[in-house]
Amino acid sequence: MIMAMVIDIEFIAHILNSTFRLMTPILFVALGSALCNRVFIFNIGLEGMMLTGAFFAIVANYYTHSVIISLLAAMFSAGLVAWVAGIFMVKFKGAMLVVGISVNILMLGATTFLMQIIFGVKGAFVDTSLVSIPKVNVEFLRNVPFFYTLLGSLTYLDYFAVVLAVILYYYMFRTVSGFRLRSIGFNKEAANSIGINADRIQIGAITFSGILSGLGGALLSMGAVTMFIQNITSGRGFMAMAAGALGSAHPIGVVFASTFFGLAQTLSNIFDTQIISSEFMKAIPYLATIVALGIFNYTKIKRGGRINNI
Amino acid sequence: MFLRMENIYKKYGSLYANKDVGLTLKKGEILALVGENGAGKTTIMKVLYGLVKPDSGDIFINDKKVDITNPRAAIKHGIGMVQQHFMLFDEFTVMENIVYGREPRGKLFFDVKKAKQDVINLGKKYELPLDPDRGLNGMPVGLKQRVEILKVLYQDTDIIIFDEPTAVLTPQEVTELLKTMKSLAAIGKSIILITHKLNEVMEVADRALVMREGEKVGDVLVKDTSIKELSYLMVGRHIPNRKVPKVKVGQTVFETKNLSIVKKDVAILDDVSINVKRGEIVGIAGVSGNGQSELVEAVFGLKKSTSGNVIINGVDVTNTTIHNVRDNGVALVPEDRNIHGSAAMATLTENSIMGYYHLDGFSKYGVIDYKASEEFTKELINEFDVASSSTKQLMNSLSGGNVQKLILAREINHKSPFLIVAEPTRGVDIGAMEFIHKELIQKRTNGDGVLLISSELTEILDLSDRIYVIFEGQIKGEFTRENATKEEIGFLMLGGNSIE
Numbered sequence: 001m002i003m004a005m006v007i008d009i010e011f012i013a014h015i016l017n018s019t020f021r022l023m024t025p026i027l028f029v030a031l032g033s034a035l036c037n038r039v040f041i042f043n044i045g046l047e048g049m050m051l052t053g054a055f056f057a058i059v060a061n062y063y064t065h066s067v068i069i070s071l072l073a074a075m076f077s078a079g080l081v082a083w084v085a086g087i088f089m090v091k092f093k094g095a096m097l098v099v100g101i102s103v104n105i106l107m108l109g110a111t112t113f114l115m116q117i118i119f120g121v122k123g124a125f126v127d128t129s130l131v132s133i134p135k136v137n138v139e140f141l142r143n144v145p146f147f148y149t150l151l152g153s154l155t156y157l158d159y160f161a162v163v164l165a166v167i168l169y170y171y172m173f174r175t176v177s178g179f180r181l182r183s184i185g186f187n188k189e190a191a192n193s194i195g196i197n198a199d200r201i202q203i204g205a206i207t208f209s210g211i212l213s214g215l216g217g218a219l220l221s222m223g224a225v226t227m228f229i230q231n232i233t234s235g236r237g238f239m240a241m242a243a244g245a246l247g248s249a250h251p252i253g254v255v256f257a258s259t260f261f262g263l264a265q266t267l268s269n270i271f272d273t274q275i276i277s278s279e280f281m282k283a284i285p286y287l288a289t290i291v292a293l294g295i296f297n298y299t300k301i302k303r304g305g306r307i308n309n310i
Numbered sequence: 311m312f313l314r315m316e317n318i319y320k321k322y323g324s325l326y327a328n329k330d331v332g333l334t335l336k337k338g339e340i341l342a343l344v345g346e347n348g349a350g351k352t353t354i355m356k357v358l359y360g361l362v363k364p365d366s367g368d369i370f371i372n373d374k375k376v377d378i379t380n381p382r383a384a385i386k387h388g389i390g391m392v393q394q395h396f397m398l399f400d401e402f403t404v405m406e407n408i409v410y411g412r413e414p415r416g417k418l419f420f421d422v423k424k425a426k427q428d429v430i431n432l433g434k435k436y437e438l439p440l441d442p443d444r445g446l447n448g449m450p451v452g453l454k455q456r457v458e459i460l461k462v463l464y465q466d467t468d469i470i471i472f473d474e475p476t477a478v479l480t481p482q483e484v485t486e487l488l489k490t491m492k493s494l495a496a497i498g499k500s501i502i503l504i505t506h507k508l509n510e511v512m513e514v515a516d517r518a519l520v521m522r523e524g525e526k527v528g529d530v531l532v533k534d535t536s537i538k539e540l541s542y543l544m545v546g547r548h549i550p551n552r553k554v555p556k557v558k559v560g561q562t563v564f565e566t567k568n569l570s571i572v573k574k575d576v577a578i579l580d581d582v583s584i585n586v587k588r589g590e591i592v593g594i595a596g597v598s599g600n601g602q603s604e605l606v607e608a609v610f611g612l613k614k615s616t617s618g619n620v621i622i623n624g625v626d627v628t629n630t631t632i633h634n635v636r637d638n639g640v641a642l643v644p645e646d647r648n649i650h651g652s653a654a655m656a657t658l659t660e661n662s663i664m665g666y667y668h669l670d671g672f673s674k675y676g677v678i679d680y681k682a683s684e685e686f687t688k689e690l691i692n693e694f695d696v697a698s699s700s701t702k703q704l705m706n707s708l709s710g711g712n713v714q715k716l717i718l719a720r721e722i723n724h725k726s727p728f729l730i731v732a733e734p735t736r737g738v739d740i741g742a743m744e745f746i747h748k749e750l751i752q753k754r755t756n757g758d759g760v761l762l763i764s765s766e767l768t769e770i771l772d773l774s775d776r777i778y779v780i781f782e783g784q785i786k787g788e789f790t791r792e793n794a795t796k797e798e799i800g801f802l803m804l805g806g807n808s809i810e
Binding site: 174176179183187190194195 | 360382383384391393396397398399400402411413415420461465
């Protein structure tokens with residue numbers, strides 16, 4: 001039966017579709033992580049920021065039933081958390097690991113607590129009144145089953161993630177502002193000596209990574225499903241950090257790295273339901289993260305390059 | 311008068327870095343700012359460049375009072391600074407470094423084409439040509455400095471501050487730089503040169519402003535003064551001429567035989583065979599980064615050598631442990647006193663016994679005898695004149711010169727027959743330098759061997775009985791005190807082949 005499925009072309013389309021859907025939330029956050037890496041910030045708080053976005057998207061959704069306002073709420077809340085974290089990391093020179101982990105623990109607790117306060121439920125919150133991010137209509141492809149499955153149930157935000165990667169690529173490598181951003185990661189002191197406010201650029205990058213994480217989080221809670229589950233991100237923020245490093249903090253590289261993690265999650269889901277339902281399968285994406293980072297850094301060291309992610 | 315600074319005060323804690331300092335500068339003038347480390351010359355220039363905010367005082371440009379609160383404002387007023395530690399991005403190209411902060415842009419994007427053309431034109435205008443596409447990684451220091459200078463010129467500056475620009479250069483590069491300064495002054499740029507090398511002042515400057523302990527102690531025209539007078543003003547006393555007594559050379563105490571380190575088919579150390587005898591200071595002259603650090607690391611066991619031998623007092627210690635090398639009689643004053651030489655967050659006492667804490671007298675059954683260690687530290691501090699308030703203070707509260715003195719005291723005190731010193735006077739003031747040199751000569755005169763590694767050629771020539779020149783990991787020549795000339799060593803340091 002499994003063999004039959006593997007040959008099935010629609011099954012491939014299904015895998016690709018699932019990979020893409022699982023990739024995009026990671027991609028948003030990974031692009032944020034890449035930006036942080038470029039300014040020599042190790043932002044481990046992305047996980048918590050993503051969770052913040054996922055939660056406040058649902059909160060705004062519940063009260064306004066507006067997708068736009070929900071997305072804005074996600075970006076604003078996560079951006080605010082990131083901005084505060086950025087001030088602690090850059091202005092007050094707090095240890096980046098400590099600030100980041102604090103954000104993660106704090107936001108996990110805060111969202112769990114606020115879920116009980118606002119919605120009066122524990123564990124998960126679903127409501128029929130919640131709206132989801134609109135999907136791109138592919139009815140016209142109904143006669144081409146492969147593409148129909150491949151491009152089915154994708155939201156506009158999923159497509160935007162890839163467009164954003166391209167925009168960020170041009171921003172980083174073609175604009176003056178992107179040039180200065182990259183310079184901070186190389187030599188902050190030199191930037192300051194010519195009168196560039198490096199602190200401001202670093203905090204800006206962290207804040208922007210928060211905004212992107214918020215979008216990634218909103219895509220989790222309002223994309224494929226529309227609900228909030230306690231710790232809905234379950235490590236995707238960390239995976240995104242790995243993707244950021246694996247893609248050498250290059251927007252296009254990050255797209256490929258995120259795709260890899262999307263695939264790992266897809267495979268984990270498929271094997272989980274179809275072959276052996278075991279905890280081991282659930283661990284696949286995380287194992288993939290460790291193995292991928294290990295191989296990546298090993299080859300980098302071998303080549304004599306320096307490791308970007310601090 | 312083009313630039314005028316008046317009544318500048320800056321206090322750090324209870325110490326005046328600048329006390330009522332005034333300064334004037336004419337168009338096209340080269341002003342040398344001289345003084346020992348900590349005399350306040352860098353502070354006043356940082357005030358001018360907007361990196362330090364003075365407690366009080368005014369700055370006038372063309373008789374108009376200006377407010378300089380950050381480097382951006384300084385640049386706007388036509389003031390640029392070539393910093394001692396290059397403020398460059400090794401990952402970027404020459405062009406990217408030069409236009410940084412004032413990049414030409416099109417509608418949306420960085421106009422790379424125009425930027426390159428600008429850099430080429432700039433190089434032509436000031437006769438400092440550079441390839442705009444060249445990466446900075448691995449570029450010789452002299453060229454990097456040229457990038458720094460062009461970077462400053464690109465900002466349309468009229469006043470250029472050079473902070474100790476010759477500290478890292480070879481003699482040939484120094485000549486080149488001084489020539490550049492003169493030609494910049496000739497086309498109307500005003501230059502402030504911070505330095506403590508008085509021969510450079512005599513050669514290039516029009517006027518010299520001397521500072522001591524935060525105050526201005528002299529403002530003299532160079533043509534009316536002498537090195538002797540300037541150094542007297544700087545130090546506040548006369549520096550005696552150093553005498554190096556003749557001693558009889560004894561047995562070989564240290565030897566490397568065909569020592570090589572090969573990494574990825576590149577020889578970082580290439581077949582190095584050198585030796586040091588008792589009663590000798592042997593200098594290794596060379597531009598930093600030509601294998602000197604690796605030589606020390608290979609000898610000391612910090613880095614494995616690929617082939618060859620290290621022999622101390624007849625014992626082969628090649629690729630053994632650091633412990634073993636030390637026990638066989640090697641002491642080391644490492645190049646980087648803050649990273650390898652001492653522990654910034656440890657007390658003076660702890661630093662004084664580091665490396666020797668396991669010896670009798672400092673510990674018993676694995677427990678450190680702090681009382682004895684403290685007594686020992688006090689002795690070192692007295693003997694080496696380390697300015698400090700307590701043996702319990704942290705190492706990072708000492709000035710660079712005093713840190714170096716304490717490290718030297720520790721390494722000399724254990725009477726090992728062989729001492730390696732790397733860059734012993736980098737960034738220390740004349741007083742400390744004189745003291746350190748005296749101690750090294752004393753050690754040699756006592757019949758021990760000293761290997762002196764320094765990128766400061768004057769230091770090598772002053773102290774060494776024998777000199778090896780190193781270039782790209784190879785020993786390019788050997789000289790004795792008698793036949794060594796600055797010119798020939800400088801030539802070999804840059805990779806020239808022996809003139810013979």
